[in-house]
Amino acid sequence: MKTLFKNGVIITANEQNEWFREGYLLVEGKTITAVGSGQPDTESEAEADQVINLKGQWLMPGWVNTHGHAAMSVLRGYADDAPLKEWLEEKMWPMEARFTADTVRWGTALAVVEMLKSGTTCFVDMYDHMDTVAEVVEEAGIRGVLARGIIGLCPEEEQKAKLNEATAFAQRWHQQAGGRITTMMSPHAPYTCPPAYIHRIVERAQQLDLPVHIHLSETAKEVRQNIRHYGQRPVPHLRDIGVFERPTLVAHAVHLEEEEMDILQEYDVKISHNPASNLKLGSGIAQVPRLLERGFRLSIGTDSAASNNNLDMFQEVRLAALIHKGVHQEPTVVPAEAALKMGTKWGAECAFVPHVGSLEKGKEADFIIINPGQAHLQPVHDPVSHIIYAASGSDVRHVYVQGKQVVKDGRCITLDEEKVIYEANRVWRELSRN
Amino acid sequence: MKTLFKNGVIITANEQNEWFREGYLLVEGKTITAVGSGQPDTESEAEADQVINLKGQWLMPGWVNTHGHAAMSVLRGYADDAPLKEWLEEKMWPMEARFTADTVRWGTALAVVEMLKSGTTCFVDMYDHMDTVAEVVEEAGIRGVLARGIIGLCPEEEQKAKLNEATAFAQRWHQQAGGRITTMMSPHAPYTCPPAYIHRIVERAQQLDLPVHIHLSETAKEVRQNIRHYGQRPVPHLRDIGVFERPTLVAHAVHLEEEEMDILQEYDVKISHNPASNLKLGSGIAQVPRLLERGFRLSIGTDSAASNNNLDMFQEVRLAALIHKGVHQEPTVVPAEAALKMGTKWGAECAFVPHVGSLEKGKEADFIIINPGQAHLQPVHDPVSHIIYAASGSDVRHVYVQGKQVVKDGRCITLDEEKVIYEANRVWRELSRN
Known part of the structure; x- marks a missing residue:
């Protein structure tokens, strides 16, 4: 044809x-x-x-959205304008603890409908119940780069079970749905996974020949905590664990020192810039002009609808093009051409799908x-x-x-919008009733 | 009915x-x-x-957009990512010098169609050829708070002619179109009008019992220049000229010291916060959380499409709610409820149309x-x-x-969208051909 x-x-x-x-x-x-x-x-x-x-x-x-948690769309608008700790510990975590595969199915479908309609053709997703996410991706016809996000603050047995689940998922779905689905291994973050556990997850990525996706230095607080616990900032910490030996995509990277940029550059680590979420949660503003000046081919992610609160990459790319001009009082930084690349070609590179992202x-x-x-x-x-x-x-x-x-x-035309909206509201009602 | x-x-x-x-x-x-x-x-x-x-x-x-130059929509995307001086002096001014009533008619109509469709029911406009702007407002059914913006860097005769024109316009159109049009007197800015001329314009506003609209402290550079030329920062400068004796709406107010906020508050001066334009032109980021904390009832404006580049107040209000959280690393500032008020009820107060802006x-x-x-x-x-x-x-x-x-x-349904788009492209082509 x-x-x-x-x-x-x-x-x-x-x-x-x-x-x-x-x-x-x-x-x-x-x-x-x-x-x-x-x-x-x-x-x-x-x-x-x-x-x-x-x-x-x-x-x-199509836009490539390089960081998110699609299923969290059911929590859109559930908690705004709250301090991060309260938002996370009193709002998100208790709700997410109640998520079932049913919640994830309709939360993800809601996000995918929104993303497709607003021009996103590929998204990176780090979450749980990933078989369900993959099934939605398969049906919706979108491209997904998927990883079971692993939080390692749990007993050894549970750690082992999570790693096995992530492995099984990654093997089962890699290159499926006609090649539209690819997978990654994903230790959630340096502050939610002990170093030895991160190391095991990365070893598994090595065995499977898959990239790694991880949150990095989203807030100043987690950087301070990393120094307190491990004696160094998150980037050298992850390097010493061996994470960057694998192709790696880090999300956020708001709080970076020059030496950390050196390391990220040395290992060709990919970065997902998430401007709206970083603003909304009060995390700060990433050093995008400096990273671009250094030659990073940055990408853009929306993060989840719980901290954004939409998944419209046009708005996200616009924000990425606007905020740094104001912060640096310099209208020439992040010009339109760079913003376009960040949302498309460079995004595809950062998501390890370089066979899309530009019309060539x-x-x-x-x-x-x-x-x-x-x-x-x-x-x-x-x-x-x-x-x-x-x-x-x-x-x-x-x-x-x-x-x-x-x-x-x-x-x-691949998913039934009305049904998806109906079911997303149903799972939200069930969640909030408990 | x-x-x-x-x-x-x-x-x-x-x-x-x-x-x-x-x-x-x-x-x-x-x-x-x-x-x-x-x-x-x-x-x-x-x-x-x-x-x-x-x-x-x-x-x-409906949203109340408290600062803009509607006709400049014909210059949407004409110059991006350029240093402010180059943007203004090499791009905007030469083009604007060619604007005729015809350009202004279709540029304004384009802006009004965009604003109405995106939910703005009232806009403040400071520009030239204001009779034409008022005619568009009358036909479109939108609410307009209109002022002939006066740049005073010209010979005495020209100053006099501009002031008379602004006066005639303000008298002719105030409370016209069934009360949908109100008018203001508008010296463009402290750096484009000599103090004596500003004083004369404000005296005229006094005689007509009209408010004053003026640009204020948009960039750090103009503040430095004000100190160099007049020995003080723009706010005490305008106070000493007597501007704030009239009800006044200032646009931007990015660079303010605490003492200046004291003065603005003492005189109940209204502020239009223009986040996208301030970011895009690299002007900086206004101290919105501090102003809100002090009790200012701030409003939001898009500024023109030449520096934004759209007039969607939903995006503008979202930006106002997001950026300050990130800049201050504090997710509780500018909560949704404040942002809503800024875009509606407080906007109406700032535009001196307190009889709209809320459903009461x-x-x-x-x-x-x-x-x-x-x-x-x-x-x-x-x-x-x-x-x-x-x-x-x-x-x-x-x-x-x-x-x-x-x-x-x-x-x-009040303006013919297709005709407006056709004519806006025509006047743009004629401008760019010269």
Whole structure:
């Protein structure tokens, strides 16, 4: 099946950040076989099974959301504006302790519907009941990079059981759903896992040849605690445990010293910047301009809807482009082009799915189509500017993953939106009644 | 004409921040005559000419956008990520010098369509060609608080002509369009108007009994310049000129010292907080938590689409609620309830239209209806949380100003959206061709 998309604005997010005011994209099965400016050659057009006239709509890679906990969407708005300790210990943990596979199924489905409709084609998820998460991903047609998040503050037996469960999950689902699902091993954080346990999890990742995903230095408090407990800051601590011997994606990385950046760079550690969550929980503001200046190819994550409170990557990328300009009183930092890459191509690299994230020949066809015919996206001179600074998730009309359409005219066509919303409210009611 | 809205979530934004999970609103002509929880009494229902079943939709006051330059929407995305001096002197000013009444008409119409559709029912505008702006406001059915912004770096004759023009405009349009238009006098800023000229403009405001609107301490640089030129910081400078003898709304107020806050508070000066624009231009981050702690009833403005780059007050209010938590590493500052007030009731007070901004008996009926049936607004336990942290302008379905519907099912019904977009692109092309 060959499908040709033509007469649209094509934003490639390739290395040179090329975009074409009038261009085309050719997709064969799940792969992009041509992308270019102007009109496709007549041969390509003749051979296409289907020709879609974009009529000036904007076609760009889908967003890659590199950190989150999808199921927590059922806790959206449950606790806001509270001190972190109270939020976590009095609100989130007691509720999460009641989560069942049923809760996770509908919380995840709610998040996936929201993500797909707002243009996210790939998400990284660290949570529990991951078989259920994988089943939702399989059905929804989204791309998922999934890990069973392991909290190690528990007896040896429980640690062993969790590690085995994470291992079984990672093996069972890696490269499944037509390659849309890949897996990682995920010790939750330095402050929730003893060093020896982190080491065992990473050894397992080594055996399975999988990357590692971990929270890192989200708050100043956990950094101080790490120094108190282990005599050093979190980055050298994780390095000494051997974590960075594996390809690693760290989430947050708000509180970093220069020497820690040196280490992260030496080991090519990937970073997920989570601006809204870091702001909302009062964690602080990551040193994004400095990291970009150093050459980090950063990515962007929403974190969960319990601390954001939406999963709209347009808003997240906009925030990433805006806040650092204000904090540093320097309007040239995190320009639109860098923000676009962080949300797409670099995001895919950070999630260890470099075969998506930009519109280039040979890559898998994960892309979205935006309707620019709204007042807030007019007049049109620079679509990249509008995507970063003016658009929001609701401007997305169509979404494709591996060449297969999953959102059509703004509706998710793989999951039943009404049923998902109904069930998400049901599991929330059941949770809050207990 | 009496219209009863019932069976909806009613968010009043009144002093106690009351909201009703199931409530009603009764509108007679342009006025709210009843608002409450549960079902209206049978008499009200029997007397209503029209009963609208909200079916669980959320009804709240329209947003009040307290600072902007609507016509600059035609420059949306024209210059991003540039140093402020270059942005202003090499990009904005040369383009704005070419603006005609035609440019202003369609730039303003574009902004008004965007604002209405995203739930803004009242906006403050400081610009040129204000008769044209007022004509657009009159036609669009939005509420406008309008001022001819006066830049005084020009010969005496020109100063006089501008002041006369501003005066004529303010007199001609004050309380026009059924009271939807009110006017102000507006010296642009301390750094663009000599003190004597500001004094004359304020004297005129005194004669006309109108408030004053002025930019204040947007950047650190202009504060330094003020000290260099006039020997003191901008707030005491404006006080000594006599500005604050008039009711005054200042925009930005990013760089304030405690003594300046004392003065602003002594004179009950109103403040428009413009978070996105202050971030994007690298101006800095206003001390919102401190101002709230001091008891300021702050408001929120988008500034123009040239430095934002959208006019979605949902995103602006969300930003105001998020950034200060991160900057101060304190998640309890600017809670959702304060952010809601800043965007509505306090906004109306700051724009000197205290007869709107909340749903209370006797106020004029400026309100919006939100469709919560989207994944990103689910599950529903706290609609105020979702409005502040999860919603965006595209969730707005219906908008009413003075009881008259201006947006229906997400379409602007007072202006022709397609024509406005077409004309805005035309004037942009003509500008950029020169």
